[in-house]
Amino acid sequence: MANVKYDYLIVGSGLFGSVFAYEANKAGKKCLVIDRRNHSGGNVHCQNLEGINVHSYGAHIFHTDSLQIWKYVNQFADFNHYINSPLALSEGKLYNLPFNMNTFYQLWGVKTPSEARSIIEAEVNSSNFKTPANLEEQALSLVGESIYKKFIQHYTKKQWGRDASCLPAFIIKRLPLRYTYNNNYFNDRYQGIPIGGYNLVVNKMLQNIELRLSHDFFKDRSFFESLAEKIVFTGKIDEFYQYQYGKLEYRSLKFEHEIHDIQDYQGNAVVNYCDLTAAFTRIIEHKHFEFGTQKSTVITKEYAINESLNSEPYYPINDTKNMKILKRYQCLADKESNVIFGGRLAEYRYYDMHQVIASALKKASDEQWK
Structure with a gap:
């Protein structure tokens, strides 16, 4: 050589x-x-x-x-x-993520962990999926019907391009439920x-x-x-x-960047769009990552799409x-x-x-x- x-x-x-x-x-x-x-x-x-x-x-x-x-x-x-503290928009209402006491209060008006646990446990028990056969059954067995339908069912369809009932259960190994008023998305130190x-x-x-x-x-x-x-x-x-x-399959993403001549667009770095009224999965407002005070703002609408020759591979299937x-x-x-x-x-x-x-x-x- x-x-x-x-x-x-x-x-x-x-x-x-x-x-x-x-x-x-x-x-x-x-x-x-x-x-x-x-x-x-x-x-x-x-x-x-x-x-x-x-x-x-x-x-x-x-x-x-x-x-x-x-x-x-x-x-x-x-x-x-x-600190990442995303919001979720579903059926015209905003909710805190990850699933925590703020989310549960917004959903059901409950104020204590025991109240929230009793609702979730009742929903999980009623699902009765001891061996979930797909992602939908897995999610229902972990968090119950209310959370699944509000935040997971349609978001998953947009993210993966197919119904949750057609996706394997192992995609969701766990869905953390946090029984505190803590909006920090990550548990890492x-x-x-x-x-x-x-x-x-x-x-x-x-x-x-x-x-x-x-x-x-x-x-x-x-x-x-x-x-x-x-x-x-x-x-x-x-x-x-x-x-x-053969080719390994991926889901890809498409990004639409927009400049807006206003100081704030959504008041938060990340807002997930969980229902099907919007084709995109989330909007990112970048200035909030660095606590920016610029007079204008930049947002990105994020769409999940099938991988093609002109797109980048993101999520392995x-x-x-x-x-x-x-x-x-x-x-x-x-x-x-x-x-x-x-x-x-x-x-x-x-x-x-x-x-x-x-x-x-x-x-x-x-x-x-x-």
């Missing part, structure tokens, strides 16, 4: 690729990072509109229970104290948004590393493969293997058919000695940001650099 110039070619500059590149560079390894997009950062990329850091690919709220991961990200940027946006984090990770944007690995694969001793691949694992066992296909690709990946697969697309699993970082740090640690 006379053309070898790098220790690692890293395909994709999202969080996984950027963390791995940073760790490898720190260990004295020479890295080249390429990305088919015209910007770095993958889905955490932000664009500045009206002086507001707009999350280009949907809301990204950092949260973790790991002090190690929290300290790790804070070396690249200062994080603010933003550490939470916030990087002050100035996620671009600062990624740029600092990659500041001493060669980065080539608008470079598609698959358009000149043999050339890129010749450049490095090892490849870190963060794209779709089925695409890496030319879809030889981890049903039986796709998991069988994935297993065949994983068998091929296990035989690779010079390719490291990592991230949500390469591993075909939904990752939160802290999980991506932990996975990248683990893969970097496995390299046992001296």
